[in-house]
Amino acid sequence: MQISSLKYPRTPQPPTFESFAEERLHRKQRLAAALRLFSRYGFDEGVAGHITARDPEYPDSFWVNPFGMHFGMIRVSDLIRVNHHGEVVEGNHPVNQAAFTIHSQVHAHRPDIVAATHTHSIYGKSWSSLGRLLDPLSQDACAFYQDHSIFNDYTGVVSQLEEGKRIAETLGSSKAAILRNHGLLTVGSTVDEAAWWFISMERTCQAQLLAQAAGSPRFINHDSATLARHQVGSHYMGWFSFQPLYEMIARQQPELFE
C-alpha cells in the first residue's frame, strides 16, 4: 500500500468567518489568550509589552492590551481598540504610547499581517544587545533563517511615529525584527502565528546564548536551513504550533473569555 492512499485525519485549519463580529471576537479571544501565555512564559516586565490585532472591519485600527494591566489578568473585555491617530475608540483603559507608535506603523506598512507582538523578554533583550541576527543553530531557529532583521538604532523609548516607521521599514517583509538594546518584535497573518513566532524566537535567543556560552556551535548549511524554514517557518506552521498552547490556556483560565 502506498502511503498516499492511507487515510489520515487532516490537521486543523484556521477558521473562516461569516461576519466581522464573529471574526473580531475570535481575534480578541486569541489576543487575550496570547497575553495570558506570555505571562505564563514570563515575558512581562512591569508595564512593558504589547500584542496587537487588526480590527477586521476597521483595518486602520487595532485591538491591544491596556497600558498598566498585567498580561496574566487580561480578559477579552479589557482589550481596547486604538485608531490610527492613537485614540482609544473602544474600551475604558489607556493605551501605551509606545504600543501605538510602533504597532500603528507596523500595521500600516504590512497590510498582509493581522497581528504584531513585542515584549522585553529576558533572552530577547539579552541577545538584542549583541546587535546580531540569529544563526541557524537548530531546526527551530531555521524558522527565522533569512526571515528576520535587526533595528540597530536605539534612541530611547519609542515615542515618535517617525521611529515606529523606521522600525516597520527595517522589518520589511520578514516575520520578525530584533530591536537592538530593546527586545524582539514579531508579526503574523493571525494572532496565533505572531504569538508563536515570539515564543519560538525568544527560545531561539536563549538556545543561541547557551550554545555560545558553552563553545563554538556549528551552523546548519544554507540549503538545509532554507528547506527547514519552508518546513517549520510557514504561516500555517506558525498558526498550528500555537493551537496546543491555546487549548491549554483556554481550559486552565476560562475567565480570560469574560
Ligand SMILES: [Zn+2]
Ligand atoms: Zn519596548
